[in-house]
Amino acid sequence: xxxxxxxxxxxxxxxxxxxxxxxxxxxxxxxxxxxxxxxxxxxxxxxxxxxxxxxxxxxxxxxxxxxxxxxxxxxxxxxxxxxxxxxxxxxxxxxxxxxxxxxx
Amino acid sequence: xxxxxxxxxxxxxxxxxxxxxxxxxxxxxxxxxxxxxxxxxxxxxxxxxxxxxxxxxxxxxxxxxxxxxxxxxxxxxxxxxxxxxxxxxxxxxxxxxxxxxxxxxxxxxxxxxxxxxxxxxxxxxxxxxxxxxxxxxxxxxxxxxxxxxxxxxxxxxxxxxxxxxxxx
Amino acid sequence: xxxxxxxxxxxxxxxxxxxxxxxxxxxxxxxxxxxxxxxxxxxxxxxxxxxxxxxxxxxxxxxxxxxxxxxxxxxxxxxxxxxxxxxxxxxxxxxxxxxxxxxxxxxxxxxxxxxxxxxxxxxxxxxxxxxxxxxxxxxxxxxxxxxxxxxxxxxxxxxxxxxxxxxxxxxxxxxxxxxxxxxxxxxxxxxxxxxxxxxxxxxxxxxxxxxxxxxxxxxxxxxxxxxxxxxxxxxxxxxxxxxxxxxxxxxxxxxxxxxxxxxxxxxxxxxxxxxxxxxxxxxxxxxxxxxxxxxxxxxxxxxxxxxxxxxxxxxxxxxxxxxxxxxxxxxxxxxxxxxxxxxxxxxxxxxxxxxxxxxxxxxxxxxxxxxxxxxxxxxxxxxxxxxxxxxxxxxxxxxxxxxxxxxxxxxxxxxxxxxxxxxxxxxxxxxxxxxxxxxxxxxxxxxxxxxxxxxxxxxxxxxxxxxxxxxxxxxxxxxxxxxxxxxxxxxxxxxxxxxxxxxxxxxxxxxxxxxxxxxxxxxxxxxxxxxxxxxxxxxxxxxxxxxxxxxxxxxxxxxxxxxxxxxxxxxxxxxxxxxxxxxxxxxxxxxxxxxxxxxxxxxxxxxxxxxxxxxxxxxxxxxxxxxxxxxxxxxxxxxx
Numbered sequence: 001x002x003x004x005x006x007x008x009x010x011x012x013x014x015x016x017x018x019x020x021x022x023x024x025x026x027x028x029x030x031x032x033x034x035x036x037x038x039x040x041x042x043x044x045x046x047x048x049x050x051x052x053x054x055x056x057x058x059x060x061x062x063x064x065x066x067x068x069x070x071x072x073x074x075x076x077x078x079x080x081x082x083x084x085x086x087x088x089x090x091x092x093x094x095x096x097x098x099x100x101x102x103x104x
Numbered sequence: 105x106x107x108x109x110x111x112x113x114x115x116x117x118x119x120x121x122x123x124x125x126x127x128x129x130x131x132x133x134x135x136x137x138x139x140x141x142x143x144x145x146x147x148x149x150x151x152x153x154x155x156x157x158x159x160x161x162x163x164x165x166x167x168x169x170x171x172x173x174x175x176x177x178x179x180x181x182x183x184x185x186x187x188x189x190x191x192x193x194x195x196x197x198x199x200x201x202x203x204x205x206x207x208x209x210x211x212x213x214x215x216x217x218x219x220x221x222x223x224x225x226x227x228x229x230x231x232x233x234x235x236x237x238x239x240x241x242x243x244x245x246x247x248x249x250x251x252x253x254x255x256x257x258x259x260x261x262x263x264x265x266x267x268x269x270x271x272x
Numbered sequence: 273x274x275x276x277x278x279x280x281x282x283x284x285x286x287x288x289x290x291x292x293x294x295x296x297x298x299x300x301x302x303x304x305x306x307x308x309x310x311x312x313x314x315x316x317x318x319x320x321x322x323x324x325x326x327x328x329x330x331x332x333x334x335x336x337x338x339x340x341x342x343x344x345x346x347x348x349x350x351x352x353x354x355x356x357x358x359x360x361x362x363x364x365x366x367x368x369x370x371x372x373x374x375x376x377x378x379x380x381x382x383x384x385x386x387x388x389x390x391x392x393x394x395x396x397x398x399x400x401x402x403x404x405x406x407x408x409x410x411x412x413x414x415x416x417x418x419x420x421x422x423x424x425x426x427x428x429x430x431x432x433x434x435x436x437x438x439x440x441x442x443x444x445x446x447x448x449x450x451x452x453x454x455x456x457x458x459x460x461x462x463x464x465x466x467x468x469x470x471x472x473x474x475x476x477x478x479x480x481x482x483x484x485x486x487x488x489x490x491x492x493x494x495x496x497x498x499x500x501x502x503x504x505x506x507x508x509x510x511x512x513x514x515x516x517x518x519x520x521x522x523x524x525x526x527x528x529x530x531x532x533x534x535x536x537x538x539x540x541x542x543x544x545x546x547x548x549x550x551x552x553x554x555x556x557x558x559x560x561x562x563x564x565x566x567x568x569x570x571x572x573x574x575x576x577x578x579x580x581x582x583x584x585x586x587x588x589x590x591x592x593x594x595x596x597x598x599x600x601x602x603x604x605x606x607x608x609x610x611x612x613x614x615x616x617x618x619x620x621x622x623x624x625x626x627x628x629x630x631x632x633x634x635x636x637x638x639x640x641x642x643x644x645x646x647x648x649x650x651x652x653x654x655x656x657x658x659x660x661x662x663x664x665x666x667x668x669x670x671x672x673x674x675x676x677x678x679x680x681x682x683x684x685x686x687x688x689x690x691x692x693x694x695x696x697x698x699x700x701x702x703x704x705x706x707x708x709x710x711x712x713x714x715x716x717x718x719x720x721x722x723x724x725x726x727x728x729x730x731x732x733x734x735x736x737x738x739x740x741x742x743x744x745x746x747x748x749x750x751x752x753x754x755x756x757x758x759x760x761x762x763x764x765x766x767x768x769x770x771x772x773x774x775x776x777x778x779x780x781x782x783x784x785x786x787x788x789x790x791x792x793x794x795x796x797x798x799x800x801x802x803x804x805x806x807x808x809x810x811x812x813x814x815x816x817x818x819x820x821x822x823x824x825x826x827x828x829x830x831x832x833x834x835x836x837x838x839x840x841x842x843x844x845x846x847x848x849x850x851x852x853x854x855x856x857x858x859x860x861x862x863x864x865x866x867x868x869x870x871x872x873x874x875x876x877x878x879x880x881x882x883x884x885x886x887x888x889x890x891x892x893x894x895x896x897x898x899x900x901x902x903x904x905x906x907x908x909x910x911x912x
Contacts, residue, residue: 003107006219009147010212012114016121016140018205023125025197025893026189031176035137036125038168042144045160053151055217057225060235063156064244070163071251075258077168081175082265088179095187100886197893204900211907 009050016043030084030094034077041073109150116143128185130176138169153227276331276343279323279361282316282371283414286407294400302395306386309399313382313406317375327368328772338777340364340480345416354475360416362479365773366556366630370413373637376760377545378406380753381537384645387749388537388652398438398535405431409546413553417477418467421554425463425518428550429456432542436534448530455527459517466510473504483560485618485776505566512555512573519551520603521610522580526835528603532595536648539595544602544644545637552609552633559626559775563618574614578709578716581607583832585719589726590829593657594647597727598640601683604720605636611713612698615705616775623775624782625705628697631769635690638764639682642757643724646676649750650731653743659727663734668743671751673732675758680728682761684721684796687789690765696789697769703788714795721799729807 016039023036045066052062088094117140124136141164148157239245289312293305327341345360382402389398408427415421430453437449471477501509515521520528531543542548555562555573562570581604588600609629616625649672654662666673682689685696695717703710745751770782819825827833 004110006217007212008110008114011209012117012147014205014208014212015118018201018208019118019121019125021204021896022197022201025201025889025896026194027125027186028189029130029180029186031172031179032125032130032133032186035133035172038137038164038172039121039124039140042141042164046144046147049148049151049153049156053153053225054219057220057223059242060225060227060232061242063153063227063232064236064247066156067159068247068251070159071255074163074168075254077171078262079258079265081171082262084175085178085266094179096888099888193889200893200897200900204896204903207900207904207907 006050006054009046009054013043013046013050016040016046028095028097030087030096030099031081033096034080034084038073038077041069041076045069106150109146113143113146113150116140117147128188130180130186131173134169134173134176137172138165141165141169152225155227155229155232276323276326276341276361276363278319279363279414280344282319282323282375283407283411285312285316285319286403286410288312290400290403290407293396293403298396300396303386305396305399306382306389309403310379310382310386312403313375313379316406316410317379320371320375323363324368324372327363328365333779336778338365338772338774338779340483342416342480357419357477358417359420361414362416363414365777366553367413369630369634369773370553371410373634374406374409374413374546377637377641378402378409378541380641380645380757381541384540384648384750384753385535385537387747388648389535390747392535394438398435401431401434401438402538402541405435405542405547409550412550415479417479418470418482418558419477421557422460422463422467425514425550425554426460428547429453429460429518432456432531432547435538435542436531438534438538442533445533448527448533452527452531455524456517459524460514462510463514463517466507466512466514469503469507469510473507479557483558485560485564501568502566504561505569508558508562508566508569509572511558512551512569515551515554516576517551518554519548519606519610520580521551521576521607522583523834525580525584525603526838529596529599529831532593532599536595536644536651539599540641540644540648543599544640548602548606549609549633549637552606552613552629555610555613556626556630559613559616560618562613563616563775570614570616572614574611574706574709577607577610577612577614578712579607580604581611581716582712582719583607585716585723586828587831588723589719590825592659594650594659594662594727594731595644595657597659597723598643598647601643601720601723602640604716605632605640605683608695608698608713608716609633609636611709612701615702615709619776619778621780621782622704624697624770625701626775627770627773627782628694628701630773631767632691632694632698634767634769635682635694635761635764638757639679639689639691639761642675642679642754642761643683645750645754645757646672646679649746649754650676652746652750659730662731664732665743666732669732669745671745671754675754676728676732678758679761680724682765683724684800685717685792686721686796686800687793688762688765690761690763692789692793693765693784694769696784696792697782699788699792700785714792717792718795718799721796722803725800725803726807729803733808 020036020039020043023039024033027033027036048062048066048069050062052060056062084094087099091099120136120139120143124133124140127133127136141160145157145160145165148154148160235242236244236248289309293308327338331341341363343361343363345358348357348359350356382399385398385402389395392398405428408424408431412421412424412428415424433449433453436452437446439445467477470482474482476482513524517524528543528548532539534543562573584600584603584607588597588604591597591600609632612625612629612632614625616623616627616629618626649669650662650665651657653665653669653672656662678689682691685692699710699713699717702713768781771779774780830836
């Protein structure tokens with residue numbers, strides 16, 4: 001482990017984060033957008049864990065926060081999919097660009 | 105050895121992340137996402153966070169991805185190709201994302217982290233369970249309970265939302 | 273000041289009565305409201321008489337001077353250290369006299385109304401308004417400061433409005449009420465400006481300070497301000513405009529004849545005996561100021577009073593509605609009072625005009641209330657206001673006949689009735705000051721004898737009209753006030769008024785000046801004789817006389833077309849010249865500004881609503897870009 005520093009982990013998580021953001025900005029399908037959001041959350045987890053491991057090894061805050069993030073991600077996905085499915089039932093498609101009923 | 109494993113996992117994460125957000129086939133996207141999550145779990149193993157890695161595998165890989173795949177099944181055909189996005193939108197998003205990534209990475213590389221080596225992190229089940237349910241210093245019982253209520257609320261909410269409206 | 277503490281009860285009892293009858297009246301039997309009103313007024317009268325006795329005979333005179341006594345004074349509103357308004361009770365000769373006048377007349381009217389209003393709807397409402405009016409009038413006369421006066425002045429105006437419009441389902445009554453309110457309100461604008469000017473000049477609202485002869489108020493504001501008159505003169509003229517509105521001086525008299533649309537007892541109370549003399553009272557209240565620092569304003573008052581008295585007397589000779597005759601007679605008599613005040617000097621015997629004016633106010637209240645109540649009894653009997661529908665009533669209404677005759681003799685100035693004494697004093701005071709006004713007022717006096725006896729003969733003698741229902745004397749509750757007032761009208765002249773009410777509080781003894789009294793009486797008698805010739809028997813003499821006067825008669829009959837002039841001025845000139853441009857301004861500039869603001873907002877919103885595209889990713893893109901820019905700023909530019 002001597003040759004792998006915290007920077008390595010942070011760079012990986014940064015790349016993952018911005019990939020997720022890119023996906024969130026460009027995908028048209030609501031489910032793929034949701035998947036991008038999962039990437040974003042996951043990159044945060046890596047950060048938490050890496051910081052915990054390398055900077056504050058005396059306790060486990062980073063790990064616990066990562067766990068909570070996983071829990072929240074599960075919650076988010078459950079609710080988001082429920083919304084997506086009921087939306088799909090109503091309008092028979094889940095294209096984010098066409099779901100703009102609420103505009104001005 | 106660990107170095108090699110890290111680079112393999114890291115490159116997997118980056119490559120499959122990119123594939124997840126660019127593939128035209130939605131089911132493949134889900135599988136790529138699963139790969140990313142698995143590789144992340146591998147990173148956690150590498151760092152000795154065994155319990156967290158297990159949680160990652162069960163909840164993310166086993167729960168969330170399966171849920172996503174289910175919803176894909178419900179809303180689209182397996183081989184359905186996604187419409188591609190406009191190039192203009194892709195271009196501007198790419199510029200923004202690239203700028204953000206460069207800023208972050210350069211900052212990370214510039215910053216001198218004060219790593220503490222020599223202290224072995226204790227990630228045994230024993231310690232995790234005690235910390236999670238203790239209410240003293242370093243205890244996490246309050247967020248634990250809060251998250252349990254959140255899960256309950258989300259469950260009810262998801263059921264209500266997804267339930268078919270009753271016919272009049 | 274012990275001994276007067278119960279005086280505080282006067283307004284309190286009246287206000288409580290107003291609230292009681294006004295709030296609970298609908299649930300009581302009407303007659304209880306009337307009886308409650310009469311009882312409360314009786315108590316108030318009693319308190320007033322005790323106060324008057326106490327003041328004039330026991331405590332009031334200190335070192336031979338009737339001073340001002342502040343019984344009670346509470347701070348009511350404080351704006352700044354120097355600007356505050358008090359509420360209190362001030363006793364001095366004129367306010368005590370007014371207490372007696374108001375409570376007496378009001379009590380008579382309350383009793384009389386028990387009979388007169390018996391068959392009318394809204395009995396409780398009527399009595400609550402009467403209480404309100406009496407309360408306001410009492411509050412007005414006992415004010416310790418000019419602002420309190422103003423408050424009660426308006427309250428009097430409101431209750432007058434309510435009572436004139438008592439028959440609110442009769443359009444003419446509603447119109448008359450509005451007219452009275454608007455005209456007096458218009459005049460009160462002058463009053464208010466006058467108050468502000470006066471208080472800014474003297475730095476006080478307080479009557480005691482304002483009228484302190486040795487104080488600073490009298491000499492304040494004496495520099496020439498505008499059009500050759502000092503600022504104090506202007507202030508007092510403005511105050512007088514308010515007085516002229518309330519007291520129906522020319523040209524603000526137009527509301528009073530129309531106010532006769534109210535119930536007759538109301539006319540007796542408000543539009544003959546009490547409210548209309550409020551203007552006279554206020555001038556008397558501020559008299560030291562008028563006499564010492566604004567003689568020009570006082571002179572103006574004298575001439576306006578004189579003109580009004582002549583003008584109204586002439587109109588009164590031609591009116592056929594008996595209440596209108598009485599209304600114009602009231603205007604004329606108030607004009608005479610104003611003349612009395614206007615010619616008076618301050619202090620000692622030169623203040624005879626002041627005393628005479630107050631004396632005339634006192635006697636006039638009695639006999640004019642009597643005349644109105646008598647007219648009410650006549651109207652009650654024959655159900656018409658027109659003089660042509662009456663005649664020969666002396667056989668049917670003996671009590672009314674006698675009391676009416678007493679009142680007519682009193683107003684005509686025939687000894688020994690009360691009007692003789694007060695009118696004589698006024699004429700004496702006028703003669704000393706200005707012989708032209710003296711002859712002028714003598715003619716007015718003759719005219720008043722003429723029109724009153726024209727009325728008297730027209731009602732009680734003249735032709736023998738046949739009535740569908742034989743007119744009969746009114747009930748006991750209406751007779752008693754008539755008789756009491758007739759006695760008062762007959763004997764109050766013997767009160768040595770100058771020993772009680774004088775301009776500077778120092779009593780003096782006045783005598784009857786026979787050299788003036790005898791010619792005045794002869795003038796009065798000749799007026800009566802003329803009326804006798806014209807109207808005693810049914811004849812066409814009066815028509816002939818009217819025909820020979822031709823256009824002049826018509827002009828007078830139409831009240832010199834003053835109402836028409838007002839209509840012309842308001843409708844044609846004010847509405848067209850002022851209101852129309854203002855309406856245009858409102859519609860185009862004010863509304864246009866508002867509409868412009870609205871349409872600019874609308875336009876901008878229309879443009880920027882594109883931001884709300886409903887495109888989730890667009891929002892996210894903007895957010896991410898912003899975040900990245902902030903990150904860049906933090907990391908590269910705000911590092912240290």
